[in-house]
Amino acid sequence: MLGLASVVFTYPFVWLISASLKPRTEVFDNALIPHTLRLENFADVWDYAPVLTWVGNSAVVGLAAATTVTISSALVAFGFAYFRFPGRNVLFGLVLATMMLPQAVTMIPVYLIWNKLGLTGTQVPLWAQNIFGSAFYIFLLRQFFLGLPRELFEAARVDGSSFFGLFWRIALPLARPALAIVFVFEIQASWNDLIRPLIYLQETSLFTVPRGLKAVIDTFGNGGEQHWEIVMAASLIATLPMIIIFAVAQRHIIEGIATQGRKG
Incomplete structure (x- = not known):
């Protein structure tokens, strides 16, 4: 069954590689082995569109988004896990309730905020929202922090450590597997995000990879010049970085998921 599932999930990617050649x-x-091999498709992509610029933009935005959401979510999650205060569970429930709000509901108010700040047309709205954390990541990291022995933090408090010291020197080093999951997941989410770049970016030089692919499809695909081999080559170039990242971070992802089952 695993072999069959692997074939089903792998076939579209193999087809994409074949079509790009x-x-x-x-x-x-629909031939998986091209009758005529045309490597020039990849050279044409670089000639027709600034793909390297788009990849660089996506990398910068992804790293900024992943870094900010990892740190901010970890800080909030540690607060919910360590401190005991009245209304903690109610407040945490309100944080989780924000996950029920569809993105379409908050899209216009959020746009008006960024427009009032004069940041529309820039890449800032693509990552700056993460400064305030993510409900899903806060939940994930809180569960991890609850599994850490509380005695470690109490001993550090006796030695004179501040609350921020508990977070920075004890909680974060022990939570590396969970932090790796959050970081990789957010990079993947930012890399594949099309809606926000479509709303906030107008200049081609600021496009991220999904926004750039949309421009490539408009030009060479539907309603364009019908050069689908260019579209396929650009799609493959956009897909490869995520495959490499997941291959490199696979051990940390598995370790982090495995440790989430510990009861706090």
């Missing part, structure tokens, strides 16, 4: 007339012939 075919000439224009053979893109949709």
